[in-house]
Amino acid sequence: xxxxxxxxxxxxxxxxxxxxxxxxxxxxxxxxxxxxxxxxxxxxxxxxxxxxxxxxxxxxxxxxxxxxxxxxxxxxxxxxxxxxxxxxxxxxxxxxxxxxxxxxxxxxxxxxxxxxxxxxxxxxxxxxxxxxxxxxxxxxxxxxxxxxxxxxxxxxxxxxxxxxxxxxxxxxxxxxxxxxxxxxxxxxxxxxxxxxxxxxxxxxxxxxxxxxxxxxxxxxxxxxxxxxxxxxxxxxxxxxxxxxxxxxxxxxxxxxxxxxxxxx
Amino acid sequence: xxxxxxxxxxxxxxxxxxxxxxxxxxxxxxxxxxxxxxxxxxxxxxxxxxxxxxxxxxxxxxxxxxxxxxxxxxxxxxxxxxxxxxxxxxxxxxxxxxxxxxxxxxxxxxxxxxxxxxxxxxxxxxxxxxxxxxxxxxxxxxxxxxxxxxxxxxxxxxxxxxxxxxxxxxxxxxxxxxxxxxxxxxxxxxxxxxxxxxxxxxxxxxxxxxxxxxxxxxxxxxxxxxxxxxxxxxxxxxxxxxxxxxxxxxxxxxxxx
Numbered sequence: 001x002x003x004x005x006x007x008x009x010x011x012x013x014x015x016x017x018x019x020x021x022x023x024x025x026x027x028x029x030x031x032x033x034x035x036x037x038x039x040x041x042x043x044x045x046x047x048x049x050x051x052x053x054x055x056x057x058x059x060x061x062x063x064x065x066x067x068x069x070x071x072x073x074x075x076x077x078x079x080x081x082x083x084x085x086x087x088x089x090x091x092x093x094x095x096x097x098x099x100x101x102x103x104x105x106x107x108x109x110x111x112x113x114x115x116x117x118x119x120x121x122x123x124x125x126x127x128x129x130x131x132x133x134x135x136x137x138x139x140x141x142x143x144x145x146x147x148x149x150x151x152x153x154x155x156x157x158x159x160x161x162x163x164x165x166x167x168x169x170x171x172x173x174x175x176x177x178x179x180x181x182x183x184x185x186x187x188x189x190x191x192x193x194x195x196x197x198x199x200x201x202x203x204x205x206x207x208x209x210x211x212x213x214x215x216x217x218x219x220x221x222x223x224x225x226x227x228x229x230x231x232x233x234x235x236x237x238x239x240x241x242x243x244x245x246x247x248x249x250x251x252x253x254x255x256x257x258x259x260x261x262x263x264x
Numbered sequence: 265x266x267x268x269x270x271x272x273x274x275x276x277x278x279x280x281x282x283x284x285x286x287x288x289x290x291x292x293x294x295x296x297x298x299x300x301x302x303x304x305x306x307x308x309x310x311x312x313x314x315x316x317x318x319x320x321x322x323x324x325x326x327x328x329x330x331x332x333x334x335x336x337x338x339x340x341x342x343x344x345x346x347x348x349x350x351x352x353x354x355x356x357x358x359x360x361x362x363x364x365x366x367x368x369x370x371x372x373x374x375x376x377x378x379x380x381x382x383x384x385x386x387x388x389x390x391x392x393x394x395x396x397x398x399x400x401x402x403x404x405x406x407x408x409x410x411x412x413x414x415x416x417x418x419x420x421x422x423x424x425x426x427x428x429x430x431x432x433x434x435x436x437x438x439x440x441x442x443x444x445x446x447x448x449x450x451x452x453x454x455x456x457x458x459x460x461x462x463x464x465x466x467x468x469x470x471x472x473x474x475x476x477x478x479x480x481x482x483x484x485x486x487x488x489x490x491x492x493x494x495x496x497x498x499x500x501x502x503x504x505x506x507x508x509x510x511x512x513x514x515x516x517x518x519x520x521x
Contacts, residue, residue, distance in 0.1 A: 054413060074419040084414040088432040088509045098418035101428065129509050149418060 341400020
């Protein structure tokens with residue numbers, strides 16, 4: 001269980017303090033798929049970096065099963081939006097990286113790497129180098145690399161944001177498949193409402209701090225396993241519309257001139 | 265590749281033809297300024313007893329100076345990036361000394377280290393490490409933060425990140441600087457030999473200069489060119505082996521534009 005309590009983050013911009021987000025509290029349960037959506041600049045990426053341990057919060061704390069987190073750990077693995085696969089290592093070496101630097105024994109290493117390559121569906125590409133792969137395949141390597149470490153929590157920062165629609169859908173299905181096998185706790189950040197609804201058990205809408213910075217959580221009622229047909233479902237469409245409205249309120253509030261936003 | 269090679273051979277051939285024509289068939293330029301290819305061949309023959317050992321000595325001075333400078337320079341750059349304390353302590357000192365031309369240190373080196381091989385090797389090493397220290401540090405500053413964060417998140421500590429991320433990443437970015445430093449190290453060797461060891465190509469150049477033997481000087485210049493080209497080729501061979509993972513090795517503007 002991951003508890004976020006009264007978390008705030010601010011940084012000094014000259015003499016003034018710039019607040020990114022303030023007093024956010026929520027709990028993510030074990031094996032839950034938790035999505036966060038919000039307009040760009042609302043601080044959702046920073047929130048994830050604080051949870052990962054890259055940034056120290058100004059106030060509040062992040063607790064894992066009652067214990068405060070301390071710095072970066074492979075147990076809270078992050079998948080970045082940018083291409084973070086090491087281009088100088090082959091697919092296999094990339095996936096092995098975490099296990100190798102943590103000095104895991106060779107037997108386990110080989111076994112995990114093999115399993116991970118099968119899991120992400122890149123069998124036959126073990127010796128390939130990232131420059132030979134497509135963007136979607138590199139994202140799979142990225143995912144496989146953190147999964148090989150067998151983390152408890154998976155933090156995903158708009159991982160599919162730069163991919164085309166078709167590749168994105170394929171990876172969403174792959175991710176659900178992997179999540180159902182490995183049952184990890186996932187915090188998934190996106191600005192794609194449909195993606196959040198399709199993947200998540202719960203979806204949080206994060207508002208910009210200058211507009212109150214509210215953090216509203218919605219329960220997603222759809223049963224699993226979910227397939228692509230769910231996206232055609234009337235109830236899904238209805239809920240998507242509602243969430244878009246919620247998202248729009250945030251957008252309108254962000255706009256200096258609300259009249260510029262066209263009616264739906 | 266083959267096509268490119270034959271094109272450059274044609275270029276060199278034409279230059280040699282023009283040179284031979286002007287020096288042998290006309291008397292536009294006196295041989296004391298520009299000797300003919302025949303004069304140069306004669307100069308090689310006259311110096312045949314000295315040139316072998318001289319070439320070996322110059323090669324030894326340059327390569328050991330270049331090697332030491334490479335290791336020290338890259339090492340300093342890595343240390344400056346690794347430790348903020350080291351950067352604060354050494355950075356300003358290096359900023360202060362870097363603009364001083366290495367050649368200006370020749371008299372001091374003679375005073376401190378005397379006349380011998382070591383001061384010459386040190387001079388080459390100093391020039392090379394000054395180039396590479398700065399370039400290494402700058403290359404590391406260009407390393408995308410996401411690689412460091414990813415490595416640290418996967419469980420690597422600072423030392424491991426330097427070994428497994430920083431060093432492989434900077435190498436392709438350093439190749440340009442390494443080639444510049446290699447070329448500069450030949451010039452540094454010539455200057456160093458003017459300091460007065462009585463071996464090596466640079467020393468022989470001075471001897472030829474004393475006798476006003478332009479052909480002899482040019483003959484030695486050609487040896488330096490050949491050595492420099494050979495070293496550059498070796499570096500480029502190593503480069504293609506070590507940077508196969510980058511996209512840049514394949515860039516050709518004729519294909520891109």
